Amino acid sequence: MTVKYKINELFQTIQGEGAFTGQPSIFIRLQGCPVGCSWCDTKHTWEIDPSLVISSTDLLNKKQESEHWSQLSADDMVKLFKLQNYSARHIVITGGEPCMVDLTPLCDTFESLGYSCQIETSGTFEIKTSKNCWVTVSPKVNMKGGYAILNSAMQRANEIKHPVATEQHVDDLKALLSEHNITDKPIYLQPISQKQRATELAIQTCIENNWRLSIQVHKYIGIE
Numbered sequence: 677m678t679v680k681y682k683i684n685e686l687f688q689t690i691q692g693e694g695a696f697t698g699q700p701s702i703f704i705r706l707q708g709c710p711v712g713c714s715w716c717d718t719k720h721t722w723e724i725d726p727s728l729v730i731s732s733t734d735l736l737n738k739k740q741e742s743e744h745w746s747q748l749s750a751d752d753m754v755k756l757f758k759l760q761n762y763s764a765r766h767i768v769i770t771g772g773e774p775c776m777v778d779l780t781p782l783c784d785t786f787e788s789l790g791y792s793c794q795i796e797t798s799g800t801f802e803i804k805t806s807k808n809c810w811v812t813v814s815p816k817v818n819m820k821g822g823y824a825i826l827n828s829a830m831q832r833a834n835e836i837k838h839p840v841a842t843e844q845h846v847d848d849l850k851a852l853l854s855e856h857n858i859t860d861k862p863i864y865l866q867p868i869s870q871k872q873r874a875t876e877l878a879i880q881t882c883i884e885n886n887w888r889l890s891i892q893v894h895k896y897i898g899i900e
């Protein structure tokens with residue numbers, strides 16, 4: 677049976693975060709996340725309301741963020757890329773929390789067509805994806821949903837991208853890296869909600885630890 681995914685948004689833009697910043701990318705945003713980060717910038721993806729299903733045409737025509745979602749297979753999505761004349765060759769699967777479902781069939785389909793894949797995940801669900809998929813883990817410590825970071829997610833990560841606003845967030849990250857024995861992965865700090873204090877803290881902490889800064893470039897230049 678063909679797997680269908682719950683999709684909140686599908687659009688083409690420039691990756692604004694982490695190691696692939698600047699890369700033209702097709703974004704696929706899955707519906708549903710139980711993790712409950714108080715500062716989450718995509719709260720419209722949290723609930724899966726069966727009464728809010730829309731067609732793929734309405735999905736592509738969304739003018740603003742909403743809790744509406746479409747049910748699409750990998751092949752449906754490829755047809756939409758063609759319909760939209762997307763030229764990006766990199767696909768970012770985000771959410772919501774994409775790792776609540778098995779992403780392997782999705783990434784396999786895309787990779788068989790020559791696309792490269794990346795997922796953005798909180799590290800609180802087992803990561804099921806293709807071997808070559810680039811995995812960005814943005815670990816979520818002590819969030820309302822009560823989920824824990826999985827060691828398997830920390831080990832699978834190709835990069836760790838940690839949102840920060842306070843010293844506590846930095847301490848949480850250091851403890852996590854030490855607990856999971858992470859010594860050789862690229863670490864990015866991402867200031868929460870473009871706040872000046874958070875940005876200053878991230879800059880200072882990156883310099884002290886030889887980590888990298890990820891500012892959400894798309895928000896500064898006003899693209900999706």
Ligand SMILES: C[S@@+](CC[C@H](N)C(=O)[O-])C[C@H]1O[C@@H](n2cnc3c(N)ncnc32)[C@H](O)[C@@H]1O
Nearest residue numbers: 715716717718771772773796797798814868869
């Ligand atoms: C919206 S999440 C979706 C994917 C997944 N649930 C996760 O948390 O990684 C995508 C990225 O945005 C980051 N993020 C969410 N809200 C943010 C905010 N207000 N400021 C900075 N980064 C934020 C997350 O930490 C994550 O790296």
Ligand SMILES: Nc1nc2[nH]cc(C(=O)O)c2c(=O)[nH]1
Nearest residue numbers: 690691692693770796894900
């Ligand atoms: N341009 C752009 N880059 C992004 N990188 C990660 C995003 C996300 O919401 O997961 C995101 C997003 O929403 N837009």
Ligand code: SF4
Nearest residue numbers: 709711712713716798
């Ligand atoms: S895990 Fe990701 S999508 Fe879920 S609440 Fe946190 S930032 Fe938002």
Ligand SMILES: [Mg+2]
Nearest residue numbers: 717718892900
């Ligand atoms: Mg975003």
